[in-house]
Amino acid sequence: MTKMATKRFFALLVAGLATCSQADAATMRLSLDDALKIARERNTMLKAARAKNDQADARVVQSRQAYLPKVTLSETVMHSNDPGAVLVGKLQQESAFYDFTTNPMSPDFGDFALDKLNHPAAITDFHTSLQVQQPIYNRDAIIGGKMARSARKAQGFMTDRAAENIELNVKKAFYGLILAKKNLDATEQSIGIMQRYSGEAARGYAAGLVTKSDKLSTEVRLAELRDQKLQIQDAIRNAQDALRTMLALGPDDTVQPVGDLKVDSRLPASAASASADGRSDLKALEAFREVTGYQHDMARAQYLPRVNAFAQQNWHDSSFLGTEGSSWTIGLNVQWNIFDGMATKGKVQEAKAQALEAQYNFQAAKEQSDMEIAMSRRALVSSRERIAVTQKSLEAAKVSFDFIGEQFRTGMAMTFELLMREQAWSWAKMRLNQARYDYCIAKSELEYYSAR
Structure with missing residues (x-):
């Protein structure tokens, strides 16, 4: 085999191996609903929560020993x-x-x-x-059966809340990926424009029409935008990793989000009436209060x-x-059991204190949920107002930037004026994207903190 043939052989081999390695990877075009569906089916933490349901079912089965021979x-x-x-x-x-x-x-x-x-x-x-x-007649064992059934009910509600928590995190990662990609597009657009102006500044400097300081200032701004692009690319990779983890995808799989940072034409009617009453985690805490009540009765039954x-x-x-x-x-x-060295009395006191703790935990969670709903409602309203403000700001910044750009090309505007207008325009694009992202997250959080 000649030297040239050997090179071609190894080139084909490397290309074949690369093709095989890429065959296992996949680019998945997913809408938000698709991502949520996959998460419900494949998320590992959600599977672990469902396994806890099975454990609670098994404890209910075990409690039947109070009746069966x-x-x-x-x-x-x-x-x-x-x-x-x-x-x-x-x-x-x-x-x-x-x-x-x-x-x-x-x-x-x-x-x-x-x-x-x-x-x-x-x-x-x-x-x-x-x-x-x-x-x-085993009174404590009979109460234990009731306690096991209440615990199963509580675990079911906790599993429901775990699913809702996974859904919220999927939405945050999904919207975060869309935000990062939109910011990347905006930054690349700014880089392209600044590259043209930097080239014009370089030609002006070569012709003696622009000072070296002005020429370098355009290069500094261009470097800032490139640094910003690198940071956004990291944000995209982080959002991809988060989605891959929550959707239980392969390490080489890539999610291509289908959709946008959608903003409602008007606030949802449910925003004003949102309430935490009936929320799954609060139902779980109520069921745990039942469990602690049965624990208290079970401890007292040991006197019988x-x-x-x-x-x-x-x-x-x-x-x-x-x-x-x-x-x-x-x-x-x-x-x-006539006397057991105060052990039963201590268990009764402990169970009573646990019941009080469960009651206070429920009250604290209810107060916390009311605060969370109020905060997410305010965030929803303010983000929508910010969208309107930043939209006008973006339009004004674009007009101003285009005007100064024309002035700069004819030598009637200074470089610092161009850079100021470009920064204002780029910043307005980012703020508008952020406001839309904040609206989507606030809406998702309001749904999460409210009863469904």
Whole structure:
């Protein structure tokens, strides 16, 4: 293979590898609704929250032990020559014998002969036991079931709030990406214009019509815009990373947002009547108040007795799972904790304090939510007013910049005047984009802080 052919081979190989690596990456054109749908389906934190729902369901299932019987099957094998164990084992196996009928004058005491009682041969006993325990009255366990159901309800509301939180963060990242791209377009537009003016300043300087200071000032402004562009590109990458994380996309996937920073022609009617009553996280706190109330009742119930019934069927045999020696037992067990060293009293006091804490947490969250709604409502109104102001400012700055630009080309305007007008125009574009972004975020936050 010639040297030229070798170079071509490696060039094709590198190009093929690059193509394969790019095949796994994808540019996804997503609207906000598309992004929200993907987040609901794929977001890892939301999946973890749903797994907590499953855990709470499992605890509800466990709480049913307060009503349902418990059935246990066991098998125990014993081999011993202990005199008491041997005698009891033979009685349980129903294999102990004696014979007084064959020779009444010389009866055969069998297993009850003194020598066999004192020095018996070892016995092997397989004990099969089937036991059923049925709760009759366990007050604390019954309350525990109610508490588990309330906790499941609270967890469901918390999962709903987790989904709403993910949706808000997706909206912030999505709108942030749109804002950064619009700012990038505005900055690149300003760079293109300033490059032309910088070129004119350079030609004027070469012709002796512009001072070196004026020529350098255009280059300084051009460097500022390029630095601003680099910062905006970082903001785009950060927004892309945030979206990729929340949508559970691959590290090389790119989101292309479809949409704009849409501003309503008038304020939404729901903005004035927004209320936090019925919000999912507040419902969760209410359910947690129920849980702490049940905890208090459950702690007090430990003062009461517990009643359980049981039934047991036993089989003893010399072989595995044998059924020769059969016996049964039924009974009733009552346990009453008369004094436990003040432990129950301390649990009651602790549960009561936890109930008060849950109540105060709910009140604090309600007050906080009212404040958040008021703040987001003000932000929505002020951002809309800012849009109107900055729109007029942008129009005026553009007219002023175009006028000074024409004056600069004819030598009738100074460089500093051009730079001042260009900065005002660029700044007005950024402020208008920011005001529109703030409106979209304020609207999203108002929906998040209000009940849906």
